[in-house]
Amino acid sequence: MIVDFHTHIFPSSFRNNREEIFSYEPAFSLLYGPPGAKMVGATGLIRSMDEDGVNRSVIFGFPWEDEGRFKRHNDYIIESVQLHPERLTGLCCFSVKTPDAAREAERCLNSGLAGVGELAVYDSGLTTEVISSFKDVMSVCAELDAPLLLHVNEPIGHNYAGKAPITLSQIYQFIKLYPSNRIILAHWGGGIFFYGLLKKEVKDVLKNVWFDTAASPYLYRPDIYRIASEIIGLDKILFGSDYPLLRPKRYFEEMNAAGLTNEAKEMITESNAERVLNLKSQI
Known part of the structure; x- marks a missing residue:
């Protein structure tokens, strides 16, 4: 069993008309404006899963600013x-x-989704104001025992879209402010x-x-893989x-290049995700 914890899918209405959205959604334009930026739907993802031997994928959309867009996208995820x-x-x-963030989280979680994410703020850091804006969403997640996946990145090195x-201080303050929430930090948590x-x-x-x-x-x-497992433990790493x-x-x-044992790979690609999302009950 292999679980991919981090995949993005889009409904055809977004895939086929991305250019029409760019002027309204700067973050979407930043990531999906380049000609080589790929977008797939559920069918394309499952086809790829079959080719790569992935049994289950955790799917999500995009942090749209527009309420109509994120509701349509979340409905597609639910469907x-x-x-x-x-x-x-x-x-x-x-x-x-968005003012409706917490209500949307509650709606989706009550409709069968397993958590919230990948939430991202691309136009600023995790400022005090931004961290505080998560408060109501984090309360919903805590109440419904749902994990939250947060986009973060390393603070130095090469630039990319x-x-x-x-x-790192901002990431740390975010975690400290919400100690009762289960949080997954994307992209190795920025280190x-x-x-x-x-x-x-x-x-x-x-x-x-x-950390995914x-x-x-x-x-x-x-x-x-080896260094992170030595510092934080294999049980904290999620393949995405x-x-x-x-x-x-x-x-x-x-x-394989990192020399991980079969047991270590099984934890990273399967059992850790099963525990975080209670997937045993769904398999």
């Missing part, structure tokens, strides 16, 4: 899960800055797991935090491909 319950698990997505001006080596505080602060591997082949050497940005096989190759 896709209902059509393929044995293959797909869904998260709901929206701009956390979607790399936000986020600092914040390294500070799990500190003797005081950090390990406890990260107790309800997991999305875009890892573009960002890190394969050694990150960021499909269709990258195919899962790229990650499997890097796990």
